Amino acid sequence: MRIGLGSDHGGYNLKSEIITYLEGKGIECVDFGTKNSSESVDYPMYGEVVANAVANKEVDYGILCCGTGIGISLAANKVPGIRCAVVSDVFSAKMSKAHNDANMLSLGERVLGRGLALEIVEAWINTEFEGDRHSKRVDMIKEIEKKHNK
DSSP states (O other): EEEEEEEGGEEEHHHHHHHHHHHTOOEEEOOOOOOOSSSSOOHHHHHHHHHHHTTTSSSEEEEESSSSSSHHHHHHSSSTTTEEEEEHHHHHHHHHHTOOOOEEEEEEEETTHHHHHHHHHHHHOOOOOOOTTTHHHHHHHHHHHHHHHO
């Protein structure tokens, strides 16, 4: 598994913790930035670059971090083919993958503690899409995306 990660300055510390955690589990991580936690940067560019890497299959999944997880996820979700879920609990992490086939996860450093954030990441990476009745619904989301991206 190869995971792309990105953050703005507000999510830099959490992103760094997640990379250390994932690499400790033998998972390859690609850090798309920001590389400097002290400089204010614009989250949309990091959401987009990781989303492009996921959409283009350069990485299998993407994980984003900003202060709340919201802004950076909004940017990522503008890229066709991306289903980025903002998650603050383990159950939602599992369901975003099992039922919605989320290919990106977004977390808020100012919302989550380190322990919970790592539990969320663990649950998300270990959950598989269930398919079946959920495939129809994910396909419906894809059709909405196609209709509006002409």
